[in-house]
Amino acid sequence: MWSDIFLVVVVVLAIVMAGPRFDDAHQPITLPPASDLTGQTIVVTGGTSGVGHQAALELASRGGRVVLTGRSKGRADTAAAQLTGTGHFGLALDLTSHDSVLTFAKEVKKLKKVDVLLFNAGMIYGPDFTGPFQTGTYPGGLVDTMIASNHLGSFALVQELLSLLESSGTRVVFVSSISHHLGTPALLEDTADPVGGVDGSTLGAGQAVRAFGLYGDTKLLNVLTANRLERECESCSVVVVTPGFCATSMGSADRTPGIFNPAEYLPLTFSAKQGGDMLVAATQVDSAEVAGGKMMQPYWIWEDVPLLQGRWKGALFNLVEEMLFQRLVPPGIYVHTQSDAGLDELLQDRAWDWSMQMVGK
Template sequence: MTIQKRSASTRGWTVGRLPDLTGKTIVVTGGTSGIGKEAAREVARRGAHVVLPSITRAEGESAAAEIGGSTEVHEFDLTRLDAVRAFAADYTGPIDVLLDNAGLMSRTREVTADGFELHLGVNVLGPFLLTELLLPQIRERVVITASMAHTAGRIDFTDPHFRRRRYSMAAAYAQSKLGCMLWGLDLQNRLRAAGSVVDVQLAHPGFAATSILDPTPFPPVNRVLNRIGRGIIPTASDGARPLLYAATEPLPPASYIGPSGFRQIAGSPGPCERSAAAGDPELARRFREFAVSETGADPVV
């Protein structure tokens, strides 16, 4: 991957334009299913060594067998900060690209082992800590998976974990994805100030038929609806394209990449507009201070 020399034209971009990644190491969280697995599969095909953090080793090994190529599985659980710290301590090798992709949606209010509202803990706070811990090992790029939902997000610093206010899945998810946008912006600002060669990119998959979109609490019904949906809406493979584009193309720091088609649902990946809040450096700084306080992270830049 030679980021500095390649053209980032969005016209008709497909995974066929991915560069040779031989000798590169790419860590993909959430790489055992959905768009993460598709992204891991494509970079492995181009020769990258793929590190797959997985909640269980069995799940990771099964995904690795499907992905093929050079893969390495580690146990890892974003719902527990001690597990995040354990993985970061265990994995000491160089990382060319960290793809912070893992995420979830929950209809009911749940909490992580550390007492965080589940969306905030898994979608932002766990990945924030992981990235801060691994940052000295990263050589090229951090990619953070965001969402169009960030535009509806609001960070409620008085009650971020919905301990007092009424819980809403939409509000919790949107808050977490705005948090991703703010974290990415602030991290890029800090890296720039430190003179680092590492950059940060933000990407969203559009609307893809993956298990995160299960619309009912009944798994058999969801499986049927997902099979139907895959015939009419973009697939996990389609959703992985913006992430792969963000991971490998030469881009301005802190770009926000997504599908370029109608309402950013599908199409070739390209630059997208973010909300005003997502581009606010002061709000981003405040969110970083909140994340540091919650996770105990010790930022290196």
């Protein structure tokens, strides 16, 4: 038995390390030279720490005026003060609160033009998950906190700012995850409850696996929203990106202080700076032809793996190719096709309609 397991591990490792060299369809892309962003206004949600803050630092260093958010105004102001250049400022934004989203949107509208809107803010339940956690501040009723934070708050912001995005020709970047492959159409299949599987109300202590599945659903909702927004806003350019598996405080220090964060101990994680660079790349990539229907990511995946479909394929991508092998492949920026569910226009429309109901539109 152990020899069989060893053989499987060796074969998978060989494919992951050698695959990119023989996969003509998925080679690293070349970005245009770093551009001067002077005169551009860039909004970064979740810009006080981690990959979001690293992206804000880089965008500011190129001359952009950066508006970044945190759950408190003080924290956002402190982060903005660390940026080089002038004109940067922080704003409070709690994506789990509809009132907070509306207040933030009013402030953003005063900018008159937004060149880049980078949806980075999000969360994941920590390893001590005890759930369910729910917020009742949205017009549609109770919603799981992770759904509100990772999807619904950003969706509500899109609705409030849609005319500004259209007039600005904004580059809208959604920070999703390879985990979106773990999401399935079942998240919207329950006709009695439109949100279906996207509901943490049945989760309880010790159900971290199901909680991570819910995280995958929220990341799929990011992809569905991005693709529908691309159809909805003709002047916008929309890009989906993952920073990869990075050693940041997400899921640990931000939500459950003092709890063990495995990302800090796995040697193959990317740094927050490397993750931030991926977000910056998504703001600069040349055209929709490069990124349309794709996910930008800092590693190659075995996209056409035989036999595995749906969440099984998602598990391979997420738990093996990202968490263990992402730094073993040739470095670069790759673009891989989004999941079949993410590209399903019917599912995009159903997710959009449900989200509109939840934000009271």
